Amino acid sequence: MNLAAIEHPRNRQAELGQFLTAPPVADFMASMFGPLPRTVRLLDAGAGAGSLTAAFVSRLCVGNMGVRAIEATLYELDPHILDELSETMQECQRRCAEAGIRFTFTIHSADFIQEMSARLADDLFGPQPPAFDAAIANPPYRKISTDSAERRALRSVGVETSNLYTGFIALIQRLMVPGGQLVGITPRSFCNGPYFRPFREDFLNHLELRRLHVFESRQAAFRDASVLQENIIFHAVKGRNQPREIVISSSSGEHGDITAATVFPFVEVVHPRDAEKFIHIPSTASHATAKATMDGLSSSLASLGVTVSTGRVVDFRLKNALRKAPERGTVPLLYPCHFNGGTVHWPKLEARKPNAILDNAETRPWLVPSGVYLLTKRFTSKEERRRLVACLFDPDQVKAAWVGFENHLNYFHANGNGLERSLAVGLYAFLNSTVVDQYFRRFSGHTQVNATDLRTLTYPDRETLQVMGRDMKALALSQDGIDQLVTKHLHAHR
Numbered sequence: 467m468n469l470a471a472i473e474h475p476r477n478r479q480a481e482l483g484q485f486l487t488a489p490p491v492a493d494f495m496a497s498m499f500g501p502l503p504r505t506v507r508l509l510d511a512g513a514g515a516g517s518l519t520a521a522f523v524s525r526l527c528v529g530n531m532g533v534r535a536i537e538a539t540l541y542e543l544d545p546h547i548l549d550e551l552s553e554t555m556q557e558c559q560r561r562c563a564e565a566g567i568r569f570t571f572t573i574h575s576a577d578f579i580q581e582m583s584a585r586l587a588d589d590l591f592g593p594q595p596p597a598f599d600a601a602i603a604n605p606p607y608r609k610i611s612t613d614s615a616e617r618r619a620l621r622s623v624g625v626e627t628s629n630l631y632t633g634f635i636a637l638i639q640r641l642m643v644p645g646g647q648l649v650g651i652t653p654r655s656f657c658n659g660p661y662f663r664p665f666r667e668d669f670l671n672h673l674e675l676r677r678l679h680v681f682e683s684r685q686a687a688f689r690d691a692s693v694l695q696e697n698i699i700f701h702a703v704k705g706r707n708q709p710r711e712i713v714i715s716s717s718s719g720e721h722g723d724i725t726a727a728t729v730f731p732f733v734e735v736v737h738p739r740d741a742e743k744f745i746h747i748p749s750t751a752s753h754a755t756a757k758a759t760m761d762g763l764s765s766s767l768a769s770l771g772v773t774v775s776t777g778r779v780v781d782f783r784l785k786n787a788l789r790k791a792p793e794r795g796t797v798p799l800l801y802p803c804h805f806n807g808g809t810v811h812w813p814k815l816e817a818r819k820p821n822a823i824l825d826n827a828e829t830r831p832w833l834v835p836s837g838v839y840l841l842t843k844r845f846t847s848k849e850e851r852r853r854l855v856a857c858l859f860d861p862d863q864v865k866a867a868w869v870g871f872e873n874h875l876n877y878f879h880a881n882g883n884g885l886e887r888s889l890a891v892g893l894y895a896f897l898n899s900t901v902v903d904q905y906f907r908r909f910s911g912h913t914q915v916n917a918t919d920l921r922t923l924t925y926p927d928r929e930t931l932q933v934m935g936r937d938m939k940a941l942a943l944s945q946d947g948i949d950q951l952v953t954k955h956l957h958a959h960r
C-alpha cells in the first residue's frame with residue numbers, strides 16, 4: 467500500500483515527484499552493484515521511505531561481499547515521510563548488526579538540489595562536498611522551468627537541465643568518487659529527448675554505462691498505479707571510458723522477472739558518430755534485425771531533398787482564426803484526428819477539433835501551399851500498435867490552395883512545398899513498416915515522435931522509395947502487405 471499517497475493530497479505527491487519503488491524492483495536494483503569497498507559511503511537522494519537503502523543493505527547482509535561498514539546519507543524533502551524513513555533505517559541497523567556490518571546513517575531533511583549545488587559550487591572556499599562510493603536512486607521527476615530556484619541552483623554548478631530527475635543524477639554523479647557505482651531508476655525520456663542532449667553528454671562523459679534494464683509494462687516498477695512514464699534502470703560507474711560491451715535486459719516487470727539479458731557492443735547503444743548521443747536500447751531480436759536493416763540504408767532525409775517539420779499552426783495562438791466547419795475565406799486545418807487509414811478524412815465535423823482556419827495576412831505565414839505531404843502523429847504511446855503513424859495528404863482529395871498543419875503533427879515536405887507523389891508514397895510505406903517501428907522503439911522512450919527523431923533515421927535512396935511508392939497500389943494495405951512490399955524493395959536494392 468502506498469502510505470505516502472494516502473497521507474498527502476495528490477498534487478503534493480506530484481509536486482514532490484513521490485513515486486515509491488516496489489520492493490522487488492528495489493531488490494533487483496540492489497543486485498546490480500558490482501564489488502564494493504570494505505567501507506561503503508552510500509547516497510540515497512530523494513529517499514522516500516528508504517526502500518532502496520533497505521534493499522541495498524539486505525543484499526549485503528545476505529551475501530556479504532567483504533563489506534564491513536555502510537555509512538548511509540539520505541536526503542528527503544517531505545516531512546511526512548521522515549518517520550517511516552527513520553524506522554526503515556533503524557531496521558537496517560538491526561539487520562546489519564546481526565550480519566556483523568557496522569551501519570550508520572544520516573537523514574537530511576533538506577532539498578538535495580539546493581544543498582548539494584551550493585556545496586559543489588563552494589568547493590573552492592567551503593568545506594569539501596561529501597564523496598560517495600555508491601549511490602542508489604529513484605529521483606523525483608517533474609519539469610523545472612527556466613527561471614525556477616532549482617534551475618538556478620543547478621546552473622551554478624554547470625548543469626543545465628529541464629527535469630528534476632536529470633538534475634538529481636547530474637549532482638549525484640559529481641559527488642561520486644572515481645570507480646563509484648550508481649544504480650538508478652528514472653524515466654526513459656533522457657535517452658532521446660532533444661532537450662536532454664546536454665544531460666546525455668554530461669552523463670556519458672562521466673559515467674560508464676554497464677547495464678540497462680527496461681520494463682515491458684509501464685506501471686510495474688512502482689507502488690502507484692498512476693505512473694505513466696516509461697522507466698529504465700541503469701548501472702553506471704564513475705569514469706571516462708565507456709566499456710566495449712553493455713548488458714541490456716528487460717522484464718515484464720510484473721514480478722520483477724527477467725525475460726531476456728543480452729550483451730551488446732557499446733557502439734550499438736550510443737553510436738560513435740551520433741551528435742545527438744541517443745541511447746538506443748535494443749531489447750528484442752526483432753530490434754536487432756531492424757537495426758541491421760536500417761544500418762544497410764545510406765540516405766539521409768536531407769540527401770533526399772526532404773525536410774520534416776512540426777506542424778506550424780499552434781491552435782491556441784490563432785484561436786480567433788479557427789472554424790469548426792469550412793466556410794468562405796478558410797482553408798483546411800489538419801489534426802491527427804483527421805488521419806484515416808493512410809489518408810486524410812476531411813472535414814470531420816463530428817470531431818471536437820476545428821476543421822478550418824481563416825486564410826488571411828495573420829495566418830498565411832503558418833500555412834503551406836497545397837501539395838502531396840506526408841504527415842505523422844507527434845504523440846503515440848508504447849502500447850499502440852505502431853509508434854510511427856504516417857498518412858498521406860493528397861490535394862486531389864482535399865481541394866484547397868493552402869492548408870494548415872496543426873502542431874500535433876509532423877509533416878514531410880520539399881523546401882516548404884509538397885513532395886513528388888511516388889516519393890511521398892514510398893516514404894509512407896517505409897515509415898509505416900514494422901522494421902522502422904521496431905528500430906524507432908529501440909531509442910524512443912516517451913510518447914513523442916519528434917521531428918529530430920525522424921531526421922536521424924536512415925532512409926532508402928530516392929529511386930528505391932519511388933519504386934516502392936509506385937508499387938503501392940492502395941494506401942490502405944494491411945500491415946503484412948506493407949511489410950512485404952518494403953522488405954522486397956529493400957532487398958532488391960541491396
Ligand SMILES: C[S@@+](CC[C@H](N)C(=O)[O-])C[C@H]1O[C@@H](n2cnc3c(N)ncnc32)[C@H](O)[C@@H]1O
Nearest residue numbers: 482485486487512513514543544577578604606
Ligand atoms: C520518486 S520518489 C522515490 C522515493 C524512494 N527513493 C523510493 O524509491 O521509494 C522521490 C522522493 O524524492 C523526494 N524529493 C523530491 N524533491 C526533493 C528534493 N529537492 N530534495 C530531496 N528529496 C526530494 C520526494 O519527497 C520523494 O520521496
